Amino acid sequence: xxxxxxxxxxxxxxxxxxxxxxxxxxxxxxxxxxxxxxxxxxxxxxxxxxxxxxxxxxxxxxxxxxxxxxxxxxxxxxxxxxxxxxxxxxxxxxxxxxxxxxxxxxxxxxxxxxxxxxxxxxxxxxxxxxxxxxxxxxxxxxxxxxxxxxxxxxxxxxxxxxxxxxxxxxxxxxxxxxxxxxxxxxxxxxxxxxxxxxxxxxxxxxxxxxxxxxxxxxxxxxxxxxxxxxxxxxxxxxxxxxxxxxxxxxxxxxxxxxxxxxxxxxxxxxxxxxxxxxxxxxxxxxxxxxxxxxxxxxxxxxxxxxxxxxxxxxxxxxxxxxxxxxxxxxxxxxxxxxxxxxxxxxxxxxxxxxxxxxxxxxxxxxxxxxxxxxxxxxxxxxxxxxxxxxxxxxxxxxxxxxxxxxxxxxxxxxxxxxxx
Amino acid sequence: xxxxxxxxxxxxxxxxxxxxxxxxxxxxxxxxxxxxxxxxxxxxxxxxxxxxxxxxxxxxxxxxxxxxxxxxxxxxxxxxxxxxxxxxxxxxxxxxxxxxxxxxxxxxxxxxxxxxxxxxxxxxxxxxxxxxxxxxxxxxxxxxxxxxxxxxxxxxxxxxxxxxxxxxxxxxxxxxxxxxxxxxxxxxxxxxxxxxxxxxxxxxxxxxxxxxxxxxxxxxxxxxxxxxxxxxxxxxxxxxxxxxxxxxxxxxxxxxxxxxxxxxxxxxxxxxxxxxxxxxxxxxxxxxxxxxxxxxxxxxxxxxxxxxxxxxxxxxxxxxxxxxxxxxxxxxxxxxxxxxxxxxxxxxxxxxxxxxxxxxxxxxxxxxxxxxxxxxxxxxxxxxxxxxxxxxxxxxxxxxxxxxxxxxxxxxxxxxxxxx
Numbered sequence: 001x002x003x004x005x006x007x008x009x010x011x012x013x014x015x016x017x018x019x020x021x022x023x024x025x026x027x028x029x030x031x032x033x034x035x036x037x038x039x040x041x042x043x044x045x046x047x048x049x050x051x052x053x054x055x056x057x058x059x060x061x062x063x064x065x066x067x068x069x070x071x072x073x074x075x076x077x078x079x080x081x082x083x084x085x086x087x088x089x090x091x092x093x094x095x096x097x098x099x100x101x102x103x104x105x106x107x108x109x110x111x112x113x114x115x116x117x118x119x120x121x122x123x124x125x126x127x128x129x130x131x132x133x134x135x136x137x138x139x140x141x142x143x144x145x146x147x148x149x150x151x152x153x154x155x156x157x158x159x160x161x162x163x164x165x166x167x168x169x170x171x172x173x174x175x176x177x178x179x180x181x182x183x184x185x186x187x188x189x190x191x192x193x194x195x196x197x198x199x200x201x202x203x204x205x206x207x208x209x210x211x212x213x214x215x216x217x218x219x220x221x222x223x224x225x226x227x228x229x230x231x232x233x234x235x236x237x238x239x240x241x242x243x244x245x246x247x248x249x250x251x252x253x254x255x256x257x258x259x260x261x262x263x264x265x266x267x268x269x270x271x272x273x274x275x276x277x278x279x280x281x282x283x284x285x286x287x288x289x290x291x292x293x294x295x296x297x298x299x300x301x302x303x304x305x306x307x308x309x310x311x312x313x314x315x316x317x318x319x320x321x322x323x324x325x326x327x328x329x330x331x332x333x334x335x336x337x338x339x340x341x342x343x344x345x346x347x348x349x350x351x352x353x354x355x356x357x358x359x360x361x362x363x364x365x366x367x368x369x370x371x372x373x374x375x376x377x378x379x380x381x382x383x384x385x386x387x388x389x390x391x392x393x394x395x396x397x398x399x400x401x402x403x404x405x406x407x408x409x410x411x412x413x414x415x416x417x418x419x420x
Numbered sequence: 421x422x423x424x425x426x427x428x429x430x431x432x433x434x435x436x437x438x439x440x441x442x443x444x445x446x447x448x449x450x451x452x453x454x455x456x457x458x459x460x461x462x463x464x465x466x467x468x469x470x471x472x473x474x475x476x477x478x479x480x481x482x483x484x485x486x487x488x489x490x491x492x493x494x495x496x497x498x499x500x501x502x503x504x505x506x507x508x509x510x511x512x513x514x515x516x517x518x519x520x521x522x523x524x525x526x527x528x529x530x531x532x533x534x535x536x537x538x539x540x541x542x543x544x545x546x547x548x549x550x551x552x553x554x555x556x557x558x559x560x561x562x563x564x565x566x567x568x569x570x571x572x573x574x575x576x577x578x579x580x581x582x583x584x585x586x587x588x589x590x591x592x593x594x595x596x597x598x599x600x601x602x603x604x605x606x607x608x609x610x611x612x613x614x615x616x617x618x619x620x621x622x623x624x625x626x627x628x629x630x631x632x633x634x635x636x637x638x639x640x641x642x643x644x645x646x647x648x649x650x651x652x653x654x655x656x657x658x659x660x661x662x663x664x665x666x667x668x669x670x671x672x673x674x675x676x677x678x679x680x681x682x683x684x685x686x687x688x689x690x691x692x693x694x695x696x697x698x699x700x701x702x703x704x705x706x707x708x709x710x711x712x713x714x715x716x717x718x719x720x721x722x723x724x725x726x727x728x729x730x731x732x733x734x735x736x737x738x739x740x741x742x743x744x745x746x747x748x749x750x751x752x753x754x755x756x757x758x759x760x761x762x763x764x765x766x767x768x769x770x771x772x773x774x775x776x777x778x779x780x781x782x783x784x785x786x787x788x789x790x791x792x793x794x795x796x797x798x799x800x801x802x803x804x805x806x807x808x809x810x811x812x813x814x815x816x817x818x819x820x821x822x823x824x825x826x827x828x829x830x831x832x833x834x835x836x837x838x839x840x
Contacts, residue, residue: 017524024530024542026708029522031717050521058519070520075719086513093506098695099478100490100803101470102449104437110444122444127547127697128718138581138590147592159716160580161558169713170558172567174594244719270719275518277547277697277720288446293589296579297451298548299495299664299690300697383520 006410008379013061014047021048040367040386045375053080055395058383066383067400067407069333071391074270077248078316079395085274085312092308102302109307112314113282118257119241119266120282124291126301129244129269130158132281133205135296136265137162139283140203140238143290147178148197150190150204150237154212155181157205157242184210184218187227194235204232205240208255209353214387216360217352220259229261238287244269244279249326249355249392252317254282276309317394323355326392329401330354333392336405343409344416358389361415369419376411426830428799433481434467441468460787460806465795473500475815478803486803487820487827489753491811494690497668498736499815505694505732512728522722529727532734533702538677539661539686540702544711546721549664549689550578552701553625555716556685557582559703560623560658563710567598568617570610570624570657574632575601577625577662604630604638607647614655624652625660628675629773634807636780637772640679649681658707664689664699669746669775669812672737674702696729737814743775746812749821750774753812756825763829764836778809781835789839796831 022028029048047060056079059065071077078085096103110123126132137149149162157163161175180197182189184206194201206228210218232239241256241263248271251258256266264287269279277300283291316322334350334357341348347362361370367387374386382404384390442448449468467480476499479485491497498505516523530543546552557569569582577583581595600617602609604626614621626648630638652659661676661683668691671678676686684707689699697720703711736742754770754777761768767782781790787807794806802824804810 017527020524021527021530024527024534026542026544026711029526029722030544030712031721048521049524049527050516050519051523053516053519058516058521060521061524066520068520072518072520073719075518080516080519081514090510090513093510094501096470096473096478096500098492098495098697099470099473099500100486100488100492101468101478101480103471104440104469104481106449107437107441107444107469110441114444122446124446124450127720128551130718131548134580141592142589147594159718160554162581164715168715169562169710172561172598174567174597177594178592275720275723277518277723277726279719290589291446292450295584295588298550298579299493299699300547300695301451302449303695303697306697 006380006407009062009064009381011047011060011062014049017061018048040371041375041378042371046378055079056393056397056400064381066381067404068383069390069392070383070385071393072275074245074391075273075275076391076393077271077322078274078313079393082274082316084316085309088312089276089305089309092305097305098300098303103304103307105304105307105311106302109311112311113280116252116314117266117282118253119262119284121285122283122288124281125307126279126281126298127277128158129267129279130160130163131298132244132267132269132279133157133163133242134160135281135291135294136240136267137203137205138294138296139265139287139290140240142293143238143287144202144236146200146202148180148201149178150180150182150193150201152184152206152210153181154184154210154215156212185221185224187224187231190228191231194231194237198235201235201237203238203240204228205242207242208246208250208259211245211352211356211358211389216349217358217389219353225256225259225261239264241266243267245389246353246356247271248317249323250353251323252314272313273306273310274313276306277303278306278310320394322394325394326355329396330357330392332401333357333404336401337408340405340409341412344412346412346416352389355392356389359384363419369415372418373411373415376414377407380407380410382407426800426827429482429484429801431467431480431482434469437481438468460791461795461798462791466798475499476813476817476820484801486801487824488803489810489812490803490805491813492695494665494811495693495695496811496813497691497742498694498733499813502694502736504736505729508732509696509725509729512725517725518720518723523724523727525724525727525731526722529731532731533700536672536734537686537702538673539682539704541705542703542708544701545727546699546701546718547697548578549687549699550580550583551718552664552687552689552699553577553583553662554580555701555711555714556660556687557623557625558714558716559685559707559710560660562713563658563707564622564656566620566622568600568621569598570600570602570613570621572604572626572630573601574604574630574635576632605641605644607644607651610648611651614651614657618655621655621657623658623660624648625662627662628666628670628679631665631772631776631778631809636769637778637809639773645676645679645681659684661686663687665809666773666776668692668737669743670773671743672734692733693726693730694733696726697723698726698730740814742814745814746775749816750777750812752821753777753824756821757828760825760829761832764832766832766836772809775812776809779804783839789835792838793831793835796834797827800827800830802827
């Protein structure tokens with residue numbers, strides 16, 4: 001391809017805003033949206049604040065425009081400011097939101113989830129994905145009267161102390177005393193763990209496939225989930241699917257259904273409301289009373305506006321068969337990126353499901369070449385990130401994908417020239 | 421007073437909706453809004469679902485109207501669907517909400533909190549009140565490298581396992597292994613606890629006054645908070661104020677400021693955004709780096725719409741001097757209720773701050789007389805609850821208070837006649 005070089009963006013307004021932020025907010029921008037954890041892009045190569053968003057794009061505070069493959073780290077599934085979702089939310093807001101009694105829109109959404117998600121006989125609503133993983137583990141403990149939880153190495157299930165590691169600040173040995181780890185896709189290790197701790201394990205918690213950070217993502221091996229389901233049944237272990245990240249992008253009936261099983265409990269957040277603040281734990285009938293027995297509530301958990309937004313989101317995802325769209329568009333993006341890299345003598349590895357593709361430039365073990373390529377993309381309006389899976393949204397057009405590949409090509413050219 | 425008897429409400433649509441809910445939601449309506457925990461009103465005497473809300477009132481799905489003294493359990497501080505707050509939120513929603521990078525409205529709100537709250541040198545945003553109490557305790561542990569936390573007996577700091585009790589379903593001994601309790605208003609017990617566990621206590625966490633359920637609420641004794649502050653300083657214990665419930669109603673500079681001290685960390689939620697889903701931990705400069713060191717983030721924590729709503733809420737609370745209004749209106753309500761009870765030979769005890777008054781009919785130790793009175797009120801359009809503090813909102817009018825006292829009087833008449 002021969003194109004005019006694309007001039008890189010500058011970020012003076014972003015950096016000025018970040019200076020203000022750093023004075024009054026710990027770390028300036030905390031968590032996975034901050035400069036330290038979220039991006040691993042060379043400092044100075046990416047902006048810090050957005051000013052508006054629409055469809056597949058957002059604009060930073062310097063007015064630079066991005067085709068966005070992070071989608072707010074997942075919530076943007078239909079496109080930013082989707083008209084149908086926003087209209088449903090606004091209509092609900094004109095009536096009521098957080099009130100002393102809930103709105104029946106909560107029941108409408110629970111019924112829609114039960115109708116849509118294969119493993120859902122009921123739904124419980126909260127705010128964070130982590131509210132639902134914690135509720136799932138507490139439910140499993142109440143149900144089994146056992147303590148231990150088996151995780152897959154490299155897991156992320158939120159930020160509650162029990163989901164963290166002992167060497168993280170503020171975490172106690174008591175917080176993680178009942179955590180056991182097994183490798184992904186390893187039924188032999190899982191069975192050995194279940195046998196070693198027979199009668200002690202309350203739950204196995206896992207994402208539907210391995211989409212951890214800093215590592216190529218890995219799909220379930222043939223028969224893996226069926227094997228997990230069988231082992232859980234034989235050992236009386238509650239199978240918790242953390243579908244916070246992949247949910248609503250692989251399969252509207254749940255990612256457990258997508259891979260051929262029924263989880264006992266399934267956690268949703270992010271894409272469930274196209275950005276409106278909502279999470280949900282769904283599960284099978286035999287766990288309903290255990291959930292009801294717990295003390296578990298929050299100030300905004302009956303907030304009606306996100307329920308209305310979620311109904312509109314799920315309805316539209318069904319109408320457009322969003323998972324099929326994401327598979328097709330995701331393959332176009334990753335096939336195009338891999339080919340563009342090859343055109344410059346580089347090897348780009350795309351892993352995971354196309355709807356949530358993960359990228360790695362394989363020509364340099366240090367990660368620096370990959371980060372440099374991402375930086376060149378971001379500075380030219382293609383928002384990807386270094387060592388985290390990406391997310392598709394339904395408003396991404398073929399023209400967006402063409403532009404994506406143009407920018408990526410230019411960025412490959414630049415780093416290939418430097419890589420030598 | 422001689423008035424025509426007020427006919428009690430009926431709830432057929434509410435009960436029908438609850439039947440639907442019970443099929444697809446554990447407990448039907450979970451948590452503190454549900455029939456079991458939230459109300460302690462005789463079954464059948466209160467509705468289950470709201471259909472709309474405005475100002476000081478909401479309507480149930482049968483069309484019955486209520487003057488609401490629960491305010492969504494706190495969030496409604498200016499009045500339901502406040503025009504200024506909703507306009508600010510809608511304007512933000514037309515630009516962006518949950519995006520891959522945060523909006524600078526996050527910084528604007530952090531600056532407003534630092535300017536407004538006496539003990540705030542910074543702000544960290546999340547969704548639940550419990551997100552902030554957990555972050556506060558993790559920060560104290562990271563900062564002090566100590567484990568234990570001292571609570572006040574009868575505490576409520578959210579639903580995370582570490583805030584619960586060992587005999588609650590789903591809670592492990594490890595979850596609560598580092599919890600110590602002292603009685604409210606007891607500096608001697610607190611000092612003895614600090615000495616018994618010298619060098620082991622990371623934090624003391626407390627609400628600004630005792631507003632626990634099922635007990636008359638108790639204000640701090642003179643000198644209590646100054647004594648707590650001194651003890652924490654002498655023992656290197658982090659003082660965490662849980663202002664989730666009382667915050668923004670007693671003092672816009674923080675309830676710690678209201679009682680004459682500066683907390684180290686202060687937790688806000690509920691009234692901070694008039695219902696828009698937001699919480700915040702604020703604190704003093706020396707804890708900022710410890711907060712920044714933690715792994716702590718969530719899918720919607722940079723959601724811009726609640727930030728815009730919170731700025732509008734706090735700005736308006738300042739303009740109208742809401743705490744002074746709440747004190748004056750709260751006294752009118754409680755003085756009027758106590759007098760109305762006396763007119764029927766009953767003794768109503770009103771306790772706590774007027775903005776969050778707690779009620780107890782003292783003529784019957786069984787609680788049943790009190791619950792019966794609450795039921796008669798609810799069935800006539802006065803929404804109070806049995807064993808939880810109430811909340812005022814700024815849209816409550818003198819006419820609302822007159823009607824409140826009319827309904828309460830009728831309800832006192834009915835229960836006094838039955839009590840004999």
